[in-house]
Amino acid sequence: xRRSAKLRKDALAVTFTLPAMIPLTLFWFIPLGYILYLSFxxxxxxxxxxxxxxxxxxxxxxxxxxxxEAIKVTFLFCAGSVLPSMAGGLVLALLLNRxxxxxxxxxxxxxxxxxxxxVAVSIVWSWIFEPEVGLANTVLQAFGxxxxxxxxxxxxxxAGVLIVTIWKSIGWAMVFYLVALQxxxxxxxxxxxxxxxxxxxxxxxxxxxxLSPTTxxxxxxxxxxxxxxxxxxxxxxxxxxxxxxxxxxxxYYQSAFESFNIGEASSVAVVLVISCLLLSLASSFxxxxxxxx
Amino acid sequence: MVTTKSTQLWxxxxxxxxxxxxxxxxxxxxxxxxxMATSALKTNDEIWSFPPVLWPASPQWQxxxxxxxxxxxxxxxxNSTGVALAIIILQTINSAMMAYAVTHMKFRLQRLFSGAILxxxxxxxxxxxxPSYVVLSRxxxxxxxxxxxxxxxxxxxxxxxxxxxxxxxxxxxxEAGQIDGASHFRILWTILVPLTRPxxxxxxxxxxxxxxxxxxxxxxxxxxxxxxxVSAGLRSFFVEGGAYGxxxxxxxxxxxxxxxxxxVLFLLMxxxxxxxxxxxxxxxxx
Numbered sequence: 001x002r003r004s005a006k007l008r009k010d011a012l013a014v015t016f017t018l019p020a021m022i023p024l025t026l027f028w029f030i031p032l033g034y035i036l037y038l039s040f041x042x043x044x045x046x047x048x049x050x051x052x053x054x055x056x057x058x059x060x061x062x063x064x065x066x067x068x069e070a071i072k073v074t075f076l077f078c079a080g081s082v083l084p085s086m087a088g089g090l091v092l093a094l095l096l097n098r099x100x101x102x103x104x105x106x107x108x109x110x111x112x113x114x115x116x117x118x119v120a121v122s123i124v125w126s127w128i129f130e131p132e133v134g135l136a137n138t139v140l141q142a143f144g145x146x147x148x149x150x151x152x153x154x155x156x157x158x159a160g161v162l163i164v165t166i167w168k169s170i171g172w173a174m175v176f177y178l179v180a181l182q183x184x185x186x187x188x189x190x191x192x193x194x195x196x197x198x199x200x201x202x203x204x205x206x207x208x209x210x211l212s213p214t215t216x217x218x219x220x221x222x223x224x225x226x227x228x229x230x231x232x233x234x235x236x237x238x239x240x241x242x243x244x245x246x247x248x249x250x251x252y253y254q255s256a257f258e259s260f261n262i263g264e265a266s267s268v269a270v271v272l273v274i275s276c277l278l279l280s281l282a283s284s285f286x287x288x289x290x291x292x293x
Numbered sequence: 294m295v296t297t298k299s300t301q302l303w304x305x306x307x308x309x310x311x312x313x314x315x316x317x318x319x320x321x322x323x324x325x326x327x328x329m330a331t332s333a334l335k336t337n338d339e340i341w342s343f344p345p346v347l348w349p350a351s352p353q354w355q356x357x358x359x360x361x362x363x364x365x366x367x368x369x370x371x372n373s374t375g376v377a378l379a380i381i382i383l384q385t386i387n388s389a390m391m392a393y394a395v396t397h398m399k400f401r402l403q404r405l406f407s408g409a410i411l412x413x414x415x416x417x418x419x420x421x422x423x424p425s426y427v428v429l430s431r432x433x434x435x436x437x438x439x440x441x442x443x444x445x446x447x448x449x450x451x452x453x454x455x456x457x458x459x460x461x462x463x464x465x466x467x468e469a470g471q472i473d474g475a476s477h478f479r480i481l482w483t484i485l486v487p488l489t490r491p492x493x494x495x496x497x498x499x500x501x502x503x504x505x506x507x508x509x510x511x512x513x514x515x516x517x518x519x520x521x522x523v524s525a526g527l528r529s530f531f532v533e534g535g536a537y538g539x540x541x542x543x544x545x546x547x548x549x550x551x552x553x554x555x556x557v558l559f560l561l562m563x564x565x566x567x568x569x570x571x572x573x574x575x576x577x578x579x
Contacts, residue, residue: 031424
């Protein structure tokens, strides 16, 4: 009797989880196992048979110079987008964090890019980066510099994509820092004032350490986001010119959906999944241990 | 006396500098939007003139209408809006039920389900698009509204957000409901959801923005032009209709009216969006 009541209770609870668990299983958990399996096979999407090849895809991948190039681009893309947008967001938040006129207006204008679709704004930026009469080159030339092939020159293309990425995410980081700054206890800063601390001392000794959970959170979330960046690369450069903006994710996309090399694509995806898992694990590990409020 | 006067002077100078810096940065950040809206009004001569024209001599307003007619943008925008709304409804229901189960129903396997959510949080969605595509094709849902909606019908972030809100609701309230003989289903929808309405508002708004802007996955799983969402539609207009940048004014006009609904939504709902930062920072920590 009691046992069946308990069982009924369990069954009811599981029923409550099903509307979420069914799609989660179909589109997250099964694919996760499936991609691991596919990475051990050779398949072209069309043929009915998937040939098991063991570690062949990985061996090929680790011998492929394009893979190392993609890792380098991914690293540059992550570091080059995450660090500047965090630093910029912090500076803007510090500038805005006091009662002042028009603060709301500034905040709104800086936050606007985050709300808008990446594809549409990337198209706008490709017009700004237009090599002949685009705004970016006009500004450069006004300062006496040479025009740049923003999206055409392998030396500059990544910088162009990074500018768009930073522009879009800086306001997002800023708002997170603003929320965190409002939670810095005023008494601490007042006490430091009484002790005669300078503004810089207060920033370095009190404010920044108190912001460290936010800094860490932003770093992890933005890095995981950067590892998955696709829209702006697809619109602006499609991974080119000559692979200079081909990240691991873009390499995965191209080998899966352009050259139908499913095995190779899957092995790249597995590398990506592992990177994200490590980042997430590091985040839960660190936030449990060394970040103090 | 003298020192206070000079510190006052310093303070004013600091204030002015701060405003100047913020104003310059804010305008620079917003400038691409101005550039988009005004480039749409330029004649072909003005578009290619050097140095660029800041404001066209005679604004070509009809170019907005022209761009609107050149591709089925109303259809793209209706698709995006409809799909986003359907996804909001699905996510509201399944996040609420899942969050309720892991916060207010005591049962065996509870930890397993909490762990499953955590695992879902760690999987990079884009990395599993390939196998998800295969799953969707096995379900015969490629290139359909049902596929667009169902495959986006669950969000781990949404579950986290609601779970965090439900944790703040006291157990006594739920127990009181049970003593009154209310079912779990009733307690969830008549007690918990109304109490945590701000979190659901945030969920709806963030999901709408995400889904309206969604590009990568929808463009993979739809091929028919009439099923395209707004970003994919805009991008194919850019590549084909705009012949890769030969018709910049029309491309800018099209970009402007696809962005416009989001700008309006943002300006109207700014409070809710800003509130989402408090909540999502909390959800991420939990």
